[in-house]
Structures are given as structure tokens and as C-alpha cells.
Amino acid sequence: MNFFHHFRNEILKALENLVQTGDLPAGLTFEAITTEPPRDPTHGDLATNAALILSKPAQKNPRELAQLIAEKLKSLPSVEDVSVAGPGFINIKLLPSFWHHQLVTILEKGEHYGSSNLGLGEKINLEYVSANPTGPIHAGHGRVAVVADVLATLLEKVGYIILREYYVNDAGGQAEKLAKSTYLRYREALGETIGPIPEGYYPGDYLKDVGQAIAQRDGAKWKDLPEEEWCEPFRAFAVTAMMTNIREALGLMGITHDVFTCETDLHRSGAIDAAIQDLRAQGLVYEGTLEAPRDTEIEDWEPRVQMLFRSTQFGDDSDRALQKSNGTWTYFAGDIAYHYDKFKRGYTQMINVWGADHVGIVKRITAAVKAITKGQGQLDVVLCQMVKFMDGGEPLKMSKRAGTFIPVQDVIEKVGRDAYRFMMASRKNEAQLDFDFQKVMDQSKDNPIFYIQYAHARCHSVMRMGQETFPEWEKTSPASSLEALTDPDELRLLHLLAGWPRQVEIAALAREPHRLCYALYDIAQQFHIMWNKGKDNAQLRFILPHNPSLTRARLALIQGVATIIGSGLAIFGVTPLKEMRE
RNA sequence: GUGCCCGUAGCUCAGUUGGAUAGAGCACCAGAUUCCUAAUCUGGGGGCCGUUGGUUCGAAUCCAAUCGGGCACACCA
Numbered sequence: 106m107n108f109f110h111h112f113r114n115e116i117l118k119a120l121e122n123l124v125q126t127g128d129l130p131a132g133l134t135f136e137a138i139t140t141e142p143p144r145d146p147t148h149g150d151l152a153t154n155a156a157l158i159l160s161k162p163a164q165k166n167p168r169e170l171a172q173l174i175a176e177k178l179k180s181l182p183s184v185e186d187v188s189v190a191g192p193g194f195i196n197i198k199l200l201p202s203f204w205h206h207q208l209v210t211i212l213e214k215g216e217h218y219g220s221s222n223l224g225l226g227e228k229i230n231l232e233y234v235s236a237n238p239t240g241p242i243h244a245g246h247g248r249v250a251v252v253a254d255v256l257a258t259l260l261e262k263v264g265y266i267i268l269r270e271y272y273v274n275d276a277g278g279q280a281e282k283l284a285k286s287t288y289l290r291y292r293e294a295l296g297e298t299i300g301p302i303p304e305g306y307y308p309g310d311y312l313k314d315v316g317q318a319i320a321q322r323d324g325a326k327w328k329d330l331p332e333e334e335w336c337e338p339f340r341a342f343a344v345t346a347m348m349t350n351i352r353e354a355l356g357l358m359g360i361t362h363d364v365f366t367c368e369t370d371l372h373r374s375g376a377i378d379a380a381i382q383d384l385r386a387q388g389l390v391y392e393g394t395l396e397a398p399r400d401t402e403i404e405d406w407e408p409r410v411q412m413l414f415r416s417t418q419f420g421d422d423s424d425r426a427l428q429k430s431n432g433t434w435t436y437f438a439g440d441i442a443y444h445y446d447k448f449k450r451g452y453t454q455m456i457n458v459w460g461a462d463h464v465g466i467v468k469r470i471t472a473a474v475k476a477i478t479k480g481q482g483q484l485d486v487v488l489c490q491m492v493k494f495m496d497g498g499e500p501l502k503m504s505k506r507a508g509t510f511i512p513v514q515d516v517i518e519k520v521g522r523d524a525y526r527f528m529m530a531s532r533k534n535e536a537q538l539d540f541d542f543q544k545v546m547d548q549s550k551d552n553p554i555f556y557i558q559y560a561h562a563r564c565h566s567v568m569r570m571g572q573e574t575f576p577e578w579e580k581t582s583p584a585s586s587l588e589a590l591t592d593p594d595e596l597r598l599l600h601l602l603a604g605w606p607r608q609v610e611i612a613a614l615a616r617e618p619h620r621l622c623y624a625l626y627d628i629a630q631q632f633h634i635m636w637n638k639g640k641d642n643a644q645l646r647f648i649l650p651h652n653p654s655l656t657r658a659r660l661a662l663i664q665g666v667a668t669i670i671g672s673g674l675a676i677f678g679v680t681p682l683k684e685m686r687e
Numbered sequence: 688g689u690g691c692c693c694g695u696a697g698c699u700c701a702g703u704u705g706g707a708u709a710g711a712g713c714a715c716c717a718g719a720u721u722c723c724u725a726a727u728c729u730g731g732g733g734g735c736c737g738u739u740g741g742u743u744c745g746a747a748u749c750c751a752a753u754c755g756g757g758c759a760c761a762c763c764a
Contacts, residue, residue: 191707192744278763429762436764464691465759535692611703623701637728
């Protein structure tokens, strides 16, 4: 469906032909040859760099070579004209009928237009959110969640099979702190005065309900028991409560995971011991001492002999500890076992989407995946930079410690799921994002999500009206009379629509869904421009009561716009609106 | 100090993985419009792509330095 591929193949055939006739030497590689839209549309519809790439190995002047290739391409179907320009670009202009036919394809494929089999049905394990179950997720986490979720949909659209997975870090010191914090709230619920929450505990009010719930269920049962007795039950109870809260927030965002994997299960099943044993057998585990980090002031630094993984052999800056001094596994050891588990479940390709505050652990875990899978597994980490929340240009301060973080639920309640998702996914993941409440809620053309939704709604409004004017329209094949589309604006819009599959592919390959926001914006903009022209010039309106065949063609075009915007928004998990009124 | 990310118009940002004369929105300037299909429209000015080298037919894009900003850097997660 990406017609650039089609023409690239045609160009390669022409080149093979030239090799056979002796005009080109044998043994050339064509890999670097591209077929793209020219930057300047007046140059044509397609441009190829073939002559520039081949001139050196073929020892020919690029422009002469371009002429040679151009002659071959002139006879291709759908080609109106071929010209050589600049240092040796070959520009191809296509016949209007080609573009009209693209619209037929769009209407036939509907929401599947742009889908492809690029991924060849390959399985990818996509791990995201994986926020610690020690409290509610805040609005900044939401970016990671949305970006990953949109990426998942996008990769599915191009033919990958995605498993959406959440890793629950319910073991280790933080989970223990959660249990202790909950225990305090439990005693508080029983009527004790607990005073200020100690340093390092979780002070948030959200644990009050949890303590209350235990008190209600069990009464004073745990009150006088030693810590060993209550710690594990409290941990489990609190983790479950937090995960319920987190899943509820994810649900509000429209996010559902296929699989939740718990760190504690990896401990219990012996998966960690087995994984480390495996590394040890490869000679990658040793007892050693790490150097003190330079130029950071650490109190109580003491060199210690520890069980270490040789991650430096795989590109990390330092070897990493697998065991704490109390003999328990580090988080890292658990993470190695976890990724090995994914691999053993059949996922050689894994993507983790994390917040940028996790940069420090990327190298060690990608190193560990290489090691434990013996080079068979591939982990890519996508990092999302911080989100700055603003209200009308005023930054909002967030601090988890001070309890002033913004829960996801609050933001969605305020701006709506669709606007939230679109905003979070609209910026390149590695760039910081400003999330301004005023701008996201703005009901004007300055707000891209509104602008795009408006275009979609307008399309439907026009189609509704078209049906009133020509009741038989819906039953008519839209493919007829498309040659009536000759206006430059119409063709421009058609070009944008036909370019959609390519945009989807580029975004998927780069794993950068945000690119599609701009593609959708461009389509919406061109549509709005045309709508506005109809205001000044009645001939340019979409519905012309006295010209049914032109109206039919234009309605088909509008339907194409609605189809692509609708399916594009669906990738973002945004519901396309058919009217803007409530 | 080290690692990763960012640096593009006054502001907010795109930039088709190395292509032709670097784009959009806001703001600014100049016109049009009060009619209608639904929230105005059209045009214009504005740039040393942080800086300096390198790679090649060709660099905002790749490499090396350098400056500025963000994040991270012990057994936490």
C-alpha cells in the first residue's frame, strides 16, 4: 500500500535492465537507493537518488547516469513525466489517475489503510509503566504509559504481535517500607496516635485507607505480634491495594496490560538463582570489590566484597552487584531473571519504556540480556523525558515527598482522556514535554487535538449534509467519477492521504509515534483550508446541488480524510468525534 | 568527574534515519470579511540549524571536540 515501495521496485528493475545491457557494471549494491517525496512538490511526486548513489561505483557522471535511468522510467505505467534535476536527482511525476486510484484504495481498505505486514508477525514483548506498587501513579508516569501504549498499537498496525506487560516490583526494601508504613496506618486506624511518619516511610494519605481496611477485616489481631508475623501479610495486602489503584488509573487512560509479572514470584520459584547460576557457568559472575564512584559525595562509603556481574564485558561502565550485603538478591538480579523469563517465553525481541530517571540502568540490563540469552535476545529501551506541568504558562511544582504530586486520575478528570493521551504522545519521547492545562483544554485551532478532531467532525458534517442533498449517495460506488478531482487543492489533499501508509511505516520503524500527530495535523490543515475556500467561492464547496458527479467525487475525498484521521486517532487511543457539540 | 538526552525563526516545536532554496503554529506586519457550512480568512517579514573542525557528490541530520540546559550515577528501585 505504500506506493513508494512499488516505485522503488520498478526503479530497481530498470537498473537491473541497465546492468544487462551493459550500461551499468555488474555487482552494484542498490541498498542505499531511496524513493521519497521531493521536498519541493513542484519537482514532482517521487524522487530517487539512484544516480547519485551509483555514479561512483559505476564510474559515471551522475547527471548522465540519471538521464539513462530516467529514459527507462518514462515508460512505466502511471508515470506522466520524468526529469533530471540538481546534482542528479530523478523526479517522477505521476498521472492524476494514479492519485484517483489511491483514493479508491483508501475507501476500500477503510481503517486498515496504512496497516502492513512490515513486522512479519514477529513477537515483541513490550514492558511499560512498571511503576512501583508503593503509591498511586502520578501524571508524569502517564507519559510513559501513553507513549508505550501508542507504540504498541502502532507496531501492531505494521504487523508485529505485541504483548503488553507490567513488571510488579513487589519485593525488596521498598515493598518492605510499604508494609511498615501500612502497619503504622493500621495502628492509627485502631485508635493509636502514631505521630509523624518516620523518614524513609511512605507518608501519603492513600495508605490510611489500606490500614483501615485491614483493621476492619482483622481487628487488633496483628497489633501485638512481632514484625516477622505481620510484615509479609501487610506487604501483600498493601501491594494488592496499590495495584488496584494503579490499574484503575491505567483503565482511565485506556490502558490494559496482557500480563502482570511479580518480582516475588521470581524469588519464590528459584528463577533468580537459576539465572545467576547460568551466568556463573559462563564465567560472568565473580566476587569482587567495586571502586567508589568518583566525585560524588557518599557518606559511609566502604569497599565491600560482593557478588558481581561482568557487565563491562558487554559495554557497561562498571560491573554490577547481584547480591546485597545481607545476602539477598539485588533488584538487578531479579531483573535479569525477569528478562530471561521473557526470553524463555519466546520473546527474543523486547522493548522497555521507562522514565528518563532510569537512564543509569539501561546499560547494565541490556548487557545482562545479551549475556543471559547468549546474544539471542534483543532488548531496546525507550526513555521518556520528564513532563513539566503548567497552568497557563505557570509551572506547577510536583514533589512526591511533599505529597504534592498530581495523580493521573485528577488530570484526566480535568482535561479528558483523549486530550491527555494525544498531548502525552505528541512530543518526541526523548525531548522534555510541557503539559499546559490551559493549552490542552483550549477549544480553538491553536490546539492541535481540537483542530484535528474538528476536521474529522467537519468531514462527517459534510457527509451528513451530502446524504441529505443526494440520498442515493451512500449506495453509489465512490470509485466512479473521481477524475472530476482536478483542483490543485484537491490533489494536494489526495497526496497527503496517499502518503499516510508511508508515514505510519516511518513512525513504526523509528518507534516514534509522535510523528503521526504532525501527519494528521497536515491533513486536517489542508482540509480546513479547502473548507474555508468554499466560503468565498461557492464553486469550491464540497456539496454542489447542481453537480452530482463532482459532489460525489468530493464526498469520496472527504470520506478519505475522515477515514485516515479516524484511523490515525485510533492509533493514539483517541476517539474520533463525529460532531463537536456535546 | 562519567554516562544518556536536548539545543532549529522572538516563543512552542516539526524535519521523511545523509538530499535539492531548512518548515509549521503562535506572536508580529499588511490586507479581506460580519455573509455563510461550525470556533474568521489570505498574504508577508523573520534563520550562522549553539560553536569549531572532520567524513563525501551533498550534513540540521553521521564522527570528534567544545559551550549551555536536563536526567542519572553505592547494596535503593
